[in-house]
Amino acid sequence: xxxxxxxxxxxxxxxxxxxxxxxxxxxxxxxxxxxxxxxxxxxxxxxxxxxxxxxxxxxxxxxxxxxxxxxxxxxxxxxxxxxxxxxxxxxxxxxxxxxxxxxxxxxxxxxxxxxxxxxxxxxxxxxxxxxxxxxxxxxxxxxxxxxxxxxxxxxxxxxxxxxxxxxxxxxxxxxxxxxxxxxxxxxxxxxxxxxxxxxxxxxxxxxxxxxxxxxxxxxxxxxxxxxxxxxxxxxxxxxxxxxxxxxxxxxxxxxxxxxxxx
Amino acid sequence: xxxxxxxxxxxxxxxxxxxxxxxxxxxxxxxxxxxxxxxxxxxxxxxxxxxxxxxxxxxxxxxxxxxxxxxxxxxxxxxxxxxxxxxxxxxxxxxxxxxxxxxxxxxxxxxxxxxxxxxxxxxxxxxxxxxxxxxxxxxxxxxxxxxxxxxxxxxxxxxxxxxxxxxxxxxxxxxxxxxxxxxxxxxxxxxxxxxxxxxxxxxxxxxxxxxxxxxxxxxxxxxxxxxxxxxxxxxxxxxxxxxxxxxxxxxxxxxxxxxxxxxxxxxxxxxxxxxxxxxxxxxxxxxxxxxxxxxxxxxxxxxxxxxxxxxxxxxxxxxxxxxxxxxxxxxxxxxxxxxxxxxxxxxxxxxxxxxxxxxxxxxxxxxxxxxxxxxxxxxxxxxxxxxxxxxxxxxxxxxxxxxxxxxxxxxxxxxxxxxxxxxxxxxxxxxxxxxxxxxxxxxxxxxxxxxxxxxxxxxxxxxxxxxxxxxxxxxxxxxxxxxxxxxxxxxxxxxxxxxxxxxxxxxxxxxxxxxxxxxxxxxxxxxxxxxxxxxxxxxxxxxxxxxxxxxxxxxxxxxxxxxxxxxxxxxxxxxxxxxxxxxxxxxxxxxxxxxxxxxxxxxxxxxxxxxxxxxxxxxxxxxxxxxxxxxxxxxxxxxxxxxxxx
Ligand SMILES: Nc1ncnc2c1ncn2[C@@H]1O[C@H](COP(=O)(O)OP(=O)(O)OP(=O)(O)O)[C@@H](O)[C@H]1O
Ligand SMILES: [Mg+2]
Numbered sequence: 048x049x050x051x052x053x054x055x056x057x058x059x060x061x062x063x064x065x066x067x068x069x070x071x072x073x074x075x076x077x078x079x080x081x082x083x084x085x086x087x088x089x090x091x092x093x094x095x096x097x098x099x100x101x102x103x104x105x106x107x108x109x110x111x112x113x114x115x116x117x118x119x120x121x122x123x124x125x126x127x128x129x130x131x132x133x134x135x136x137x138x139x140x141x142x143x144x145x146x147x148x149x150x151x152x153x154x155x156x157x158x159x160x161x162x163x164x165x166x167x168x169x170x171x172x173x174x175x176x177x178x179x180x181x182x183x184x185x186x187x188x189x190x191x192x193x194x195x196x197x198x199x200x201x202x203x204x205x206x207x208x209x210x211x212x213x214x215x216x217x218x219x220x221x222x223x224x225x226x227x228x229x230x231x232x233x234x235x236x237x238x239x240x241x242x243x244x245x246x247x248x249x250x251x252x253x254x255x256x257x258x259x260x261x262x263x264x265x266x267x268x269x270x271x272x273x274x275x276x277x278x279x280x281x282x283x284x285x286x287x288x289x290x291x292x293x294x295x296x297x298x299x300x301x302x303x304x305x306x307x308x309x
Numbered sequence: 310x311x312x313x314x315x316x317x318x319x320x321x322x323x324x325x326x327x328x329x330x331x332x333x334x335x336x337x338x339x340x341x342x343x344x345x346x347x348x349x350x351x352x353x354x355x356x357x358x359x360x361x362x363x364x365x366x367x368x369x370x371x372x373x374x375x376x377x378x379x380x381x382x383x384x385x386x387x388x389x390x391x392x393x394x395x396x397x398x399x400x401x402x403x404x405x406x407x408x409x410x411x412x413x414x415x416x417x418x419x420x421x422x423x424x425x426x427x428x429x430x431x432x433x434x435x436x437x438x439x440x441x442x443x444x445x446x447x448x449x450x451x452x453x454x455x456x457x458x459x460x461x462x463x464x465x466x467x468x469x470x471x472x473x474x475x476x477x478x479x480x481x482x483x484x485x486x487x488x489x490x491x492x493x494x495x496x497x498x499x500x501x502x503x504x505x506x507x508x509x510x511x512x513x514x515x516x517x518x519x520x521x522x523x524x525x526x527x528x529x530x531x532x533x534x535x536x537x538x539x540x541x542x543x544x545x546x547x548x549x550x551x552x553x554x555x556x557x558x559x560x561x562x563x564x565x566x567x568x569x570x571x572x573x574x575x576x577x578x579x580x581x582x583x584x585x586x587x588x589x590x591x592x593x594x595x596x597x598x599x600x601x602x603x604x605x606x607x608x609x610x611x612x613x614x615x616x617x618x619x620x621x622x623x624x625x626x627x628x629x630x631x632x633x634x635x636x637x638x639x640x641x642x643x644x645x646x647x648x649x650x651x652x653x654x655x656x657x658x659x660x661x662x663x664x665x666x667x668x669x670x671x672x673x674x675x676x677x678x679x680x681x682x683x684x685x686x687x688x689x690x691x692x693x694x695x696x697x698x699x700x701x702x703x704x705x706x707x708x709x710x711x712x713x714x715x716x717x718x719x720x721x722x723x724x725x726x727x728x729x730x731x732x733x734x735x736x737x738x739x740x741x742x743x744x745x746x747x748x749x750x751x752x753x754x755x756x757x758x759x760x761x762x763x764x765x766x767x768x769x770x771x772x773x774x775x776x777x778x779x780x781x782x783x784x785x786x787x788x789x790x791x792x793x794x795x796x797x798x799x800x801x802x803x804x805x806x807x808x809x810x811x812x813x814x815x816x817x818x819x820x821x822x823x824x825x826x827x828x829x830x831x832x833x834x835x836x837x838x839x840x841x842x843x844x845x846x847x848x849x850x851x852x853x854x855x856x857x858x859x860x861x862x863x864x865x866x867x868x869x870x871x872x873x874x875x876x877x878x879x880x881x882x883x884x885x886x887x888x889x890x891x892x893x894x895x896x897x898x899x900x901x902x903x904x905x906x907x908x909x910x911x912x913x914x915x916x917x918x919x920x921x922x923x924x925x926x927x928x929x930x931x932x933x934x935x936x937x938x939x940x941x942x943x944x945x946x947x948x949x950x951x952x953x954x955x
Binding site: 126128129132137143144146149156160164169172175196198215 | 612813829831832843
């Protein structure tokens, strides 16, 4: 692990997390621990249960069973907005931004909420946390497009905006569901490079999913492999690459697709 | 026991028309996502056309039922005409815009019906072969009631077979369940929509035609059935035919027994039941989660920018003109008559009302169908304070916004938990309850149950029912026409400016955030329900202020200020002006109030208004303010150049 200057503190502990839809066990007794300053990849074919896992950790979905602890404290059953207040940033597989606002306003909204100013009625929103928003946008390389409406942005740029938004509350944990989906290969590497730099300097733990194996093996400190809801392998990129079960899934017919916008 | 069975059967027979109309509305909504306001008009047309046909060919049983069926098919064809000529051109307009178009159709059909069949109520002929009464447990039941009871299940089975067994039906079901699928249909979507409009309208026509022997035909049928049909559809679940059936049965029975317990409060009873159902099952009995207008989101709204210099200048000029008008009146009374001042006061009242509705509807995405509750509610709060506490004008006036805010705070707590059509319907339900409260003078009745009554034991007049509350005027200093003009214009301009500040502030942005992406809003820590609730109450306060200005300009207040029609007027103003712009409601309210005033002296003014509305919808699908975004508007520097999509 390259974040050796930091202590290995567990940020997120997931125990035996399960959830079924109808008869389908979308996530089946998944357990793992994520440490600060670590990039942990969760990979697996389409429908393996990755997004479902994210949604349970982030509070969008209630698990049937299991435990989720953030910095040692259970966050099970909390709504997404409370989980965010505990320092969890999220980017979505299908980007979720405010289409009728500019890039900067999207980040300003996150900052306004972080500072609990969302009920302010008088001073224009565009004057709130202007410089902070620009600093975040500069960090993700979107400062030049700050004044464009999110509704007209290219998909790759939206992903960057989401990253800036997710960083606005100084999170200790980032949940990134397919952060590079829909991007060109070079752009993917750039974005992950950027993410790695940010999380190392701020000591953030990252859980991410990704279908591009080049990206995964180049950036993940550790990899988990999910198949039909179950964790079938876990370890360093080297170890996972040589795991027979993993090779079977990825070479044996289970197609892997990019999860970008349809 | 026999009485009970007879009541039950009567209830079931009155469910028939409700089910037929509601199932049509539900099917149309399920596939096209259009809330078809004209559906009640189709029901009315079914009755009138059916009446004429029965007169012509309905002397024998075969002829009668043939007449009923032909009427249904004819109304179905009218639905198809509306789809092809009107709806097809505006499927891509911003959400809810289709609603105004169908509202225009209501007005046109009203006057066409009046012109063809006259204003007199038509008494329906009895159905040949079913004129007698059957004997059920020693009680007489009209045979025709039994026929009506049989019709609903027959139609239900027919619809079920159509949806289950035909390819077309499979498409309809798939489209109802999966929005994406409709978009993927491409060309076939057109014919699916046209077919659905035919089926839905024909069902409404059938509903109107079969009830001729019981109710005949009259010109109030359209609005009367519309409210009922909405309630049935919403309680059953939007898009669910079976839901509509069970809800219609439920309400049919409820009506018969309701009449026995609480005479002339059946509508309120229905809305009460609906409120309870929506609170516990927010998507109706058999419905699915739904948001309004998912199918046609329209172009995304532009970011809020500071007003362009030219727009500022125009705004300033308009304000200056408003302030100078009374001076012009004094100097040139021939040119600017007293009536102009009165009209401007009225326009400003409705501009404020529409802007307050837009406050939650545009930025918040909360489409209230019952905002008249806060307009009339505020006016009544002030009027009651004057009547019963002898409050001076200066105090009573402010009781309106405060009272309306409290009412909105109470109703809003329930409503803001829902979204889309269900939100709209619950707001409508609360508005109807508020309307019944003043219309039936419930406080007076309640006092009587505690033994407080007038010397003859009759309920005390509190809200005054139909007569309203009269003789409520401003203090002397504010009572002259010019003084009141300045009060009305000053307060409404100030209120508009304050609302604008709110919407440019983080609070307004937070509302828009929740509308754009509830998922993202929650993921950045925003408690949407709280913000929506607060916005609802604030909107109520501003609406109440409009109510106060209205009350003291007229000197009286009537239950009509809380009517559905009043709520729809406000909705129409916002949509017609352009829901995506803060200026929209201003233009919409001004235009509509002025047009209303202009046309009201003509005999077929509804027709003219309806045609004007439809023309506006077709020419300016972004609302009147959408003009700024046209090529001409941009050349005149009323809007910024278009942003290029990536
Ligand atoms: N809300 C839901 N209702 C029913 N089934 C669901 C729901 N959400 C997910 N599923 C099912 O659960 C399984 C896991 O889905 P999930 O979205 O978590 O997969 P994923 O690993 O994120 O796939 P992808 O790589 O395509 O994003 C799938 O079989 C999916 O169909
Ligand atoms: Mg996924």
